[in-house]
Amino acid sequence: MKVQIIxxxxxxxxGFNHGVACLAGALxxxxxxxxxxxxxxxxxxxxxxxxxxxxxxEYHPGIVAFSVQTMQYAYAKQISQAIRQARPEIHQVVGxxxxxxxxxxxxxxxxxxxxxxxxxxxxxxxxxxxxxxxxDFSDLSNLAIRQNDGNYKINPLGPYPVxxxxxxxxxxxxxxxxxxxxKNGWMSMLTSRGCxxxxxxxxxxxxxxxxxxxxxxxxxxxxxxxxxxxISEIIELTSKHPALEMIIFDDDLFTLDTAWVVKFAQAYNxxxxxxxxxxxxxxxxxxxxxxxxxxxxxxxxxxxxxxAGSDSLRRTFLKRFMTNDQIADAFALCKKYNLHSSAFxxxxxxxxxIAQMNETIDLMVRIKPxxxxxxxxxxxxxxxxxxxxxxxxxxxxxxxxxxxNYFVTTALKFDPETELFVNKLxxxxxxxxxxxxxxxxxxxxxxxxxxxxSMNLTTWAANRDRVLEIDRQISDNLxxxxxxxxxxxxxxxxxxxxxxxxxxxxxxRNQKTRAWKASAKE
Numbered sequence: 001m002k003v004q005i006i007x008x009x010x011x012x013x014x015g016f017n018h019g020v021a022c023l024a025g026a027l028x029x030x031x032x033x034x035x036x037x038x039x040x041x042x043x044x045x046x047x048x049x050x051x052x053x054x055x056x057x058e059y060h061p062g063i064v065a066f067s068v069q070t071m072q073y074a075y076a077k078q079i080s081q082a083i084r085q086a087r088p089e090i091h092q093v094v095g096x097x098x099x100x101x102x103x104x105x106x107x108x109x110x111x112x113x114x115x116x117x118x119x120x121x122x123x124x125x126x127x128x129x130x131x132x133x134x135x136d137f138s139d140l141s142n143l144a145i146r147q148n149d150g151n152y153k154i155n156p157l158g159p160y161p162v163x164x165x166x167x168x169x170x171x172x173x174x175x176x177x178x179x180x181x182x183k184n185g186w187m188s189m190l191t192s193r194g195c196x197x198x199x200x201x202x203x204x205x206x207x208x209x210x211x212x213x214x215x216x217x218x219x220x221x222x223x224x225x226x227x228x229x230x231i232s233e234i235i236e237l238t239s240k241h242p243a244l245e246m247i248i249f250d251d252d253l254f255t256l257d258t259a260w261v262v263k264f265a266q267a268y269n270x271x272x273x274x275x276x277x278x279x280x281x282x283x284x285x286x287x288x289x290x291x292x293x294x295x296x297x298x299x300x301x302x303x304x305x306x307x308a309g310s311d312s313l314r315r316t317f318l319k320r321f322m323t324n325d326q327i328a329d330a331f332a333l334c335k336k337y338n339l340h341s342s343a344f345x346x347x348x349x350x351x352x353x354i355a356q357m358n359e360t361i362d363l364m365v366r367i368k369p370x371x372x373x374x375x376x377x378x379x380x381x382x383x384x385x386x387x388x389x390x391x392x393x394x395x396x397x398x399x400x401x402x403x404x405n406y407f408v409t410t411a412l413k414f415d416p417e418t419e420l421f422v423n424k425l426x427x428x429x430x431x432x433x434x435x436x437x438x439x440x441x442x443x444x445x446x447x448x449x450x451x452x453x454s455m456n457l458t459t460w461a462a463n464r465d466r467v468l469e470i471d472r473q474i475s476d477n478l479x480x481x482x483x484x485x486x487x488x489x490x491x492x493x494x495x496x497x498x499x500x501x502x503x504x505x506x507x508x509r510n511q512k513t514r515a516w517k518a519s520a521k522e
Contacts, residue, residue, distance in 0.1 A: 001132040004061035008072040011404040016188040021169040029167035063091040101382025115144040185245025194222040195252035200384040247277040254279035265293040276300040283330035295337035303342040309363030310356040331367040340370035348422040350394040378406035408518040430486040430495030441485040
């Protein structure tokens, strides 16, 4: 059977969706034909909804499957409605993180005939098999199925998929020869699934809790692909795609199991792989043995979720129970083993004060990461952070409906002074870090910040878009004179240290910064 997968991803970071790749891989392994419509304006010209319907009609699929995120859900539903109106006989199914965390809300809409929730790697294939054979599928696990009376039959979750038994991901469905150059040659891969931590803003704990309520132990959520399989996939991908320059292992926590990391490093070196790679770590799951093992490989960057410099904010809202000393120790380990470090940060959390945001700035001054990447807090429905923000009456729901991403502005209610500070930090967070680090660059950024801090809301709105240009001009001059500093590179929410930039390929160092709108509707 022909299966049309639609992945709406407008005004968001262009990239790879492993859920889609896993579903496509399983479908193709079972003999089905699969086509992907990857809707992102940086990858392709986005067709109108009418044009999407025409493409679907010309393909003649037996089923259309949507993979949706919260911010893209309304758009996905518009596409679905148009397809249903034109071709009501085509089966439709929806899944993804949003469908899992917001299952009851989607059921209340009584719109979707079939909703997949949880990990549906092989479930979609079974559904397509039965539809093609004209068989009943009402007993399939992981499905919520609309009945004739409009109510839903919610089937229980099946066990977690055993990763070693899954068919290979279909990376090629993402048109890698087109995608990779758009991503500076960065290719996303996974070596595991799951995370044991309980961060309030993340889906992992909510997903494992959902499975636990249905009798699936939390410990089974943490799974690894065999090292041999990962190495084999890397060899195949690098041989097929010369544009692949960097692998980013997008596991939630690559360094969870030190023994596995050591084994991986040994296998990577034994295979004589030279392609550099990036990993995600946690300051409480990163030790000297792990750092030493990674240092023997071409590991380029180790990324840590720091989020906030305020210990009280991390503990009470984020549910991240680590200390600033532990954070500093992890980044020091990276320096010791010559591993470029990256800090994920979050600003504008519910009730966060200007003083607490300054604590985050001060922590960056203390640890001096190789790079920093920040986001503006977004309350994802279904997470604990959403429930807390809602309970504290901090969500501006009109704003929330309009936002497509968490890069540009806030969906929360703040007093005018704090909101203006959040919006300024979104542009010049790294200027504050530069201004507080002793060195020749400090006075330059202090002077620029005086101008920024003097701006009211109207003046800031008029000058905000010029900041990226000013930042690049200052940075290019400092680079020329060999002065250490951070500057915005690659995307508008990433600041990279000059020592890394001087080693970077000049075509990437000088490329235009990727920026977003708060909403694609603007």
